Amino acid sequence: MQKPTLPKGTRDFGPEQMRNRLFIFDTIRQTFKRFGFQPLETPSLENLSTLTGKYGDEGDQLLFKILNSGDFAADLTETDLQAGPKKMTPKIAEKGLRYDLTVPFARYVVMNRNTLTMPFRRYQMQPVWRADRPQKGRYREFYQCDADVVGTDSLLCEAEIILMIHEVFRNLGITNFTVKINNRKILAGIAEVIGVPGEEATLSVAIDKLDKIGKEKVLDELRARGFSETALYNLAPLFDFLNQEADLVLDQLQTWLSASDVARRGLVELTETLQLVQQYGLADSRVEIDPTLARGLSYYTGAIFEVKANDVSIGSVSGGGRYDNLTGAFGMPGLSGVGISFGVDRIYDVMAELNLFPAGAGQGTLVLIAPFDAEARRVSLPLLNQLRAAQVASELYPDLVKVKKMLDYANDKNIPYVVLIGSDEVQTGQLTLKNMNTGTQQKLLAEEIAALVKKETMAQAID
Amino acid sequence: MQKPTLPKGTRDFGPEQMRNRLFIFDTIRQTFKRFGFQPLETPSLENLSTLTGKYGDEGDQLLFKILNSGDFAADLTETDLQAGPKKMTPKIAEKGLRYDLTVPFARYVVMNRNTLTMPFRRYQMQPVWRADRPQKGRYREFYQCDADVVGTDSLLCEAEIILMIHEVFRNLGITNFTVKINNRKILAGIAEVIGVPGEEATLSVAIDKLDKIGKEKVLDELRARGFSETALYNLAPLFDFLNQEADLVLDQLQTWLSASDVARRGLVELTETLQLVQQYGLADSRVEIDPTLARGLSYYTGAIFEVKANDVSIGSVSGGGRYDNLTGAFGMPGLSGVGISFGVDRIYDVMAELNLFPAGAGQGTLVLIAPFDAEARRVSLPLLNQLRAAQVASELYPDLVKVKKMLDYANDKNIPYVVLIGSDEVQTGQLTLKNMNTGTQQKLLAEEIAALVKKETMAQAID
Numbered sequence: 001m002q003k004p005t006l007p008k009g010t011r012d013f014g015p016e017q018m019r020n021r022l023f024i025f026d027t028i029r030q031t032f033k034r035f036g037f038q039p040l041e042t043p044s045l046e047n048l049s050t051l052t053g054k055y056g057d058e059g060d061q062l063l064f065k066i067l068n069s070g071d072f073a074a075d076l077t078e079t080d081l082q083a084g085p086k087k088m089t090p091k092i093a094e095k096g097l098r099y100d101l102t103v104p105f106a107r108y109v110v111m112n113r114n115t116l117t118m119p120f121r122r123y124q125m126q127p128v129w130r131a132d133r134p135q136k137g138r139y140r141e142f143y144q145c146d147a148d149v150v151g152t153d154s155l156l157c158e159a160e161i162i163l164m165i166h167e168v169f170r171n172l173g174i175t176n177f178t179v180k181i182n183n184r185k186i187l188a189g190i191a192e193v194i195g196v197p198g199e200e201a202t203l204s205v206a207i208d209k210l211d212k213i214g215k216e217k218v219l220d221e222l223r224a225r226g227f228s229e230t231a232l233y234n235l236a237p238l239f240d241f242l243n244q245e246a247d248l249v250l251d252q253l254q255t256w257l258s259a260s261d262v263a264r265r266g267l268v269e270l271t272e273t274l275q276l277v278q279q280y281g282l283a284d285s286r287v288e289i290d291p292t293l294a295r296g297l298s299y300y301t302g303a304i305f306e307v308k309a310n311d312v313s314i315g316s317v318s319g320g321g322r323y324d325n326l327t328g329a330f331g332m333p334g335l336s337g338v339g340i341s342f343g344v345d346r347i348y349d350v351m352a353e354l355n356l357f358p359a360g361a362g363q364g365t366l367v368l369i370a371p372f373d374a375e376a377r378r379v380s381l382p383l384l385n386q387l388r389a390a391q392v393a394s395e396l397y398p399d400l401v402k403v404k405k406m407l408d409y410a411n412d413k414n415i416p417y418v419v420l421i422g423s424d425e426v427q428t429g430q431l432t433l434k435n436m437n438t439g440t441q442q443k444l445l446a447e448e449i450a451a452l453v454k455k456e457t458m459a460q461a462i463d
Numbered sequence: 464m465q466k467p468t469l470p471k472g473t474r475d476f477g478p479e480q481m482r483n484r485l486f487i488f489d490t491i492r493q494t495f496k497r498f499g500f501q502p503l504e505t506p507s508l509e510n511l512s513t514l515t516g517k518y519g520d521e522g523d524q525l526l527f528k529i530l531n532s533g534d535f536a537a538d539l540t541e542t543d544l545q546a547g548p549k550k551m552t553p554k555i556a557e558k559g560l561r562y563d564l565t566v567p568f569a570r571y572v573v574m575n576r577n578t579l580t581m582p583f584r585r586y587q588m589q590p591v592w593r594a595d596r597p598q599k600g601r602y603r604e605f606y607q608c609d610a611d612v613v614g615t616d617s618l619l620c621e622a623e624i625i626l627m628i629h630e631v632f633r634n635l636g637i638t639n640f641t642v643k644i645n646n647r648k649i650l651a652g653i654a655e656v657i658g659v660p661g662e663e664a665t666l667s668v669a670i671d672k673l674d675k676i677g678k679e680k681v682l683d684e685l686r687a688r689g690f691s692e693t694a695l696y697n698l699a700p701l702f703d704f705l706n707q708e709a710d711l712v713l714d715q716l717q718t719w720l721s722a723s724d725v726a727r728r729g730l731v732e733l734t735e736t737l738q739l740v741q742q743y744g745l746a747d748s749r750v751e752i753d754p755t756l757a758r759g760l761s762y763y764t765g766a767i768f769e770v771k772a773n774d775v776s777i778g779s780v781s782g783g784g785r786y787d788n789l790t791g792a793f794g795m796p797g798l799s800g801v802g803i804s805f806g807v808d809r810i811y812d813v814m815a816e817l818n819l820f821p822a823g824a825g826q827g828t829l830v831l832i833a834p835f836d837a838e839a840r841r842v843s844l845p846l847l848n849q850l851r852a853a854q855v856a857s858e859l860y861p862d863l864v865k866v867k868k869m870l871d872y873a874n875d876k877n878i879p880y881v882v883l884i885g886s887d888e889v890q891t892g893q894l895t896l897k898n899m900n901t902g903t904q905q906k907l908l909a910e911e912i913a914a915l916v917k918k919e920t921m922a923q924a925i926d
Contacts, residue, residue: 004573013505015502015503022502033856038478039485042476044592050467064530081541085536149861152861167851279845280845378742381739413501
């Protein structure tokens with residue numbers, strides 16, 4: 001008999017983890033909703049023709065591919081076998097698992113272009129799959145929670161993303177976080193003024209690592225990538241902007257990059273976005289301008305966002321930006337959009353490490369009814385009905401066992417209240433309510449129990 | 464440029480569908496929670512060794528298999544190619560997609576046997592995948608919502624499932640439904656008394672089709688399967704039980720099956736279950752005893768449940784039963800449990816056909832702010848903040864466009880309120896709130912708008 005195991009890089013989420021995860025999902029969903037984003041779900045399976053070529057060569061290799069049904073190898077020849085996996089795959093697999101939420105969203109927009117009202121604001125909270133090497137904090141199946149607006153280039157959307165980030169993290173109880181913001185046009189301007197116009201992508205790959213490897217190694221990498229000493233000398237101001245006030249950074253960037261038109265446009269966008277945030281009335285902004293932020297650049301054309309939780313050493317917990325050509329790969333060019341993605345798994349890790357889950361979030365059953373015998377069980381059933389009708393999550397212990405066993409069960413499951421019903425209780429109608437946290441007991445009528453439990457647990461949730 | 468498509472048998476769920484689906488998910492989840500069930504999620508990917516052999520030969524063929532990463536064909540020979548898909552698959556695929564929620568649940572229980580508190584009540588709401596031929600109402604990716612109790616054989620669990628079914632459907636607004644109930648022991652008893660002991664599985668395959676093909680064809684099928692005319696003659700009473708009062712059916716079954724011990728045990732279980740339901744205080748029970756109900760029998764050993772919505776011709780919307788050996792395949796025998804599965808996709812179809820989605824369920828954004836110019840937009844931003852702080856889902860139209868375009872946008876998105884802000888409004892501070900359903904307009908101060916919208920929409924939700 002085999003011992004069952006889980007595939008590498010995947011996880012089960014038991015009851016307590018799930019309740020805390022549901023708290024995160026609910027919080028993000030409520031915020032998305034309040035900001036006017038609409039829900040969308042796409043299938044886990046996509047045609048490989050939809051996915052392939054959208055994530056670079058490395059991404060293509062990390063796609064999980066689904067073996068065709070039926071006699072998948074019927075047309076396969078020995079030549080195919082020898083051709084290697086890249087040539088063989090299309091012959092035996094035509095579907096793959098979703099790799100992110102952005103490409104399926106683009107496909108959806110293109111397929112529904114004639115009926116969608118623009119600008120289209122959608123959110124999507126679903127798992128994605130990547131055949132990455134599993135390691136701490138990196139899984140092969142994980143959730144993304146994305147919100148995007150497409151069909152407008154208004155900077156109001158950038159401002160709203162900044163506002164939404166603040167609201168999500170504050171509603172989760174994460175207060176010490178930083179929203180880093182940059183703009184691809186500024187990176188393009190930097191490339192111009194240091195004398196390597198158009199090379200901002202190469203530049204970004206290196207400076208993206210500043211946090212991890214430090215300034216000297218970044219310069220070494222740029223040298224290795226062919227940047228001249230003059231270019232590196234001109235780049236020096238970049239390393240002085242970190243951790244300063246936004247206004248100061250904007251001023252200094254304006255001076256440094258004044259010769260670049262594209263940088264000027266990027267700075268205007270950044271300034272306007274921050275003004276809109278201010279006019280909205282955001283209290284205690286956590287925004288920081290970081291001209292080294294690139295997030296791999298990939299398809300970003302304007303704003304770039306990244307969020308870090310400051311009290312833990314976990315990478316970014318959220319990121320996004322503006323792209324001008326989301327749907328171009330599917331034959332619908334020129335559609336601009338901007339989006340943000342929240343990484344639930346990392347947010348969970350942050351909250352667990354900082355002990356931020358509210359007491360009520362993990363609460364399952366509130367009341368266990370523990371009857372001592374069959375007669376007591378008959379009294380229990382209508383009480384169970386009353387408690388549930390009053391929205392109090394309740395259970396009746398299903399077997400007739402010793403009281404200790406029922407109390408152990410309540411303890412193991414963190415059930416805060418137990419109603420004990422023996423022959424005394426049946427005769428008098430006065431039931432014993434035991435508070436498992438304090439150990440105190442009191443006698444109550446059945447119809448008083450729901451009200452008391454609700455009152456006490458609500459008071460506790462507010463504490 | 465390719466035109467993107469969806470894989471066969473899969474679907475996108477746009478905003479309106481999603482809001483209605485979320486209403487169903489939330490309703491089921493709240494009910495599960497109130498009944499003391501705890502959330503569990505398992506990975507979409509399972510080892511094929513976990514899945515294979517659990518669903519019969521047909522099921523094995525319907526599993527979606529994941530191609531191994533990297534050079535999956537490295538060790539493949541021409542002999543493997545010729546051996547056919549069944550022999551070749553294990554060499555190139557070691558993982559598959561979840562086929563149902565029961566087998567992953569069993570795997571979870573076995574892997575966590577030392578830490579789980581029994582009885583263990585869990586619910587699970589996740590998609591499953593089957594490489595079935597797509598057809599109306601049958602998809603390759605669909606959701607299951609399961610609740611199970613394992614580690615007890617108390618009939619209270621059966622009773623609770625009946626209660627939970629009533630609550631879920633009533634909370635959804637589906638009032639005309641039937642909960643059919645049977646017991647495998649009764650089917651075994653029927654096989655005994657008609658003279659084919661142990662043949663209840665064969666018997667069930669045929670009588671399961673009674674609804675679809677009628678009595679005569681069922682008898683023909685039994686003849687073809689080798690049942691004697693005497694056996695069929697003895698079976699006659701079975702067809703007289705349908706659509707009668709539960710008590711009457713129990714009486715008649717007791718008489719008919721009095722010679723069978725196992726039937727008697729089944730009837731006692733059924734009677735006790737219904738008594739528990741009654742003691743709980745279920746109003747207007749929709750339970751019907753149906754001794755022909757088998758649901759393929761598969762692993763059921765006691766109670767069998769099925770739910771039908773009566774006003775539409777859609778198959779069963781929910782089903783389940785008791786099994787005595789959930790985890791036996793994973794080396795942990797003798798664990799009894801009972802469960803129920805709600806089919807969200809069919810429930811959605813029923814509710815859509817009967818127009819049962821409550822008006823509020825599909826509501827997205829409540830207020831669109833429509834500024835006429837840049838100056839008006841400055842006034843809009845703090846108002847947007849106020850509305851959201853008051854939990855009113857709100858948007859600000861992001862571009863400066865003609866008023867008509869903004870009103871069209873609100874209409875297309877079914878946004879019920881628009882705040883119009885022109886230069887008059889900026890000067891006087893009196894903003895125009897337009898009710899898009901009635902067409903009426905009124906002048907209000909910014910701080911009055913949230914309260915009014917909340918009051919009106921709540922009144923409407925109660926209507």
